[in-house]
Amino acid sequence: METLKIVKVGGNVIDNDAALEKFLSQFAALKGPKVLVHGGGKIATKLAQDMQIPVNMVDGRRITDAATLDIISMVYAGKINKNIIAKLQANQCNSVGFSGADGNAIVSVKRPVKKIDYGFVGDVKKVNTKAMRVLINNDITPVFCAISHDQNGQLLNTNADTIASELAIALSKHYKTELVYCFEKNGVLLDVDDDNSVIDFMDSGTYETLKIQGKFAGGMLPKLENCYYALQEGVSKVIIGNPSVITNTNQKFSTLYI
Numbered sequence: 001m002e003t004l005k006i007v008k009v010g011g012n013v014i015d016n017d018a019a020l021e022k023f024l025s026q027f028a029a030l031k032g033p034k035v036l037v038h039g040g041g042k043i044a045t046k047l048a049q050d051m052q053i054p055v056n057m058v059d060g061r062r063i064t065d066a067a068t069l070d071i072i073s074m075v076y077a078g079k080i081n082k083n084i085i086a087k088l089q090a091n092q093c094n095s096v097g098f099s100g101a102d103g104n105a106i107v108s109v110k111r112p113v114k115k116i117d118y119g120f121v122g123d124v125k126k127v128n129t130k131a132m133r134v135l136i137n138n139d140i141t142p143v144f145c146a147i148s149h150d151q152n153g154q155l156l157n158t159n160a161d162t163i164a165s166e167l168a169i170a171l172s173k174h175y176k177t178e179l180v181y182c183f184e185k186n187g188v189l190l191d192v193d194d195d196n197s198v199i200d201f202m203d204s205g206t207y208e209t210l211k212i213q214g215k216f217a218g219g220m221l222p223k224l225e226n227c228y229y230a231l232q233e234g235v236s237k238v239i240i241g242n243p244s245v246i247t248n249t250n251q252k253f254s255t256l257y258i
């Protein structure tokens with residue numbers, strides 16, 4: 001089976017022009033089949049604040065009312081996705097932008113209201129890989145934003161880390177999949193304020209212990225949940241590191257395993 005890399009890049013990198021340019025030139029140079037997933041939560045938050053629309057995050061997930069859904073659709077599927085595609089084309093990486101509605105790629109259901117009403121947030125139910133595989137097998141890179149749909153005409157906000165892990169799981173039926181999460185820190189840190197405290201290897205037992213000790217917060221919580229879920233569901237390798245990890249394996253990063 002051919003190896004396919006699914007690379008997710010987070011909002012703090014996207015929000016920094018120089019860091020994004022550097023990352024995209026490194027991503028474009030990656031050999032072999034690949035898929036890019038991007039977040040953009042930080043930019044959506046800024047725009048919502050500028051428009052005086054309240055921002056509510058619970059455990060790293062955005063409560064998405066109708067006004068917020070409009071903002072994230074414009075920001076994720078529009079501004080960010082199209083800018084990334086243009087920059088990849090400038091780096092000779094032919095690419096096509098996707099939301100989960102395109103090619104019926106990611107079907108989700110609106111999260112049921114329990115303790116919290118997340119609004120227009122989708123939990124992934126099915127990933128259809130047909131359209132993306134046609135592209136991948138023709139050397140064209142799919143670039144996904146953090147939006148899914150319910151197949152009844154409704155767009156839904158879905159955490160970008162979840163989009164990446166669900167794509168990796170579905171594509172693992174057709175390729176050997178490696179999932180790489182890139183963000184602004186050097187990896188999963190024992191002390192979030194010390195970028196040198198990278199946990200090189202973390203098994204699921206250590207993860208549970210450190211979670212109880214309160215070592216992870218905010219967006220790191222859904223990120224790690226997604227990582228272990230992906231490993232359980234057939235993804236071969238999951239790593240977390242700063243953007244250079246995709247081309248430079250001499251630097252520190254975290255490898256997760258079950």
Ligand SMILES: Nc1ncnc2c1ncn2[C@@H]1O[C@H](COP(=O)(O)OP(=O)(O)O)[C@@H](O)[C@H]1O
Binds near residue numbers: 039184
């Ligand atoms: N133990 C930890 N190690 C690294 N980052 C952590 C940790 N605990 C919390 N974080 C926070 O999680 C954030 C990453 O989550 P998030 O912002 O969702 O990432 P992304 O930019 O990939 O979307 C980091 O910016 C950091 O502030």
Ligand SMILES: CC(=O)N[C@@H](CCC(=O)OP(=O)(O)O)C(=O)O
Binds near residue numbers: 010012061063072157
């Ligand atoms: C439901 C939910 O929380 N969706 C995320 C999707 C964007 C995202 O995940 O962006 P980063 O990777 O930059 O954090 C949000 O709107 O913030």
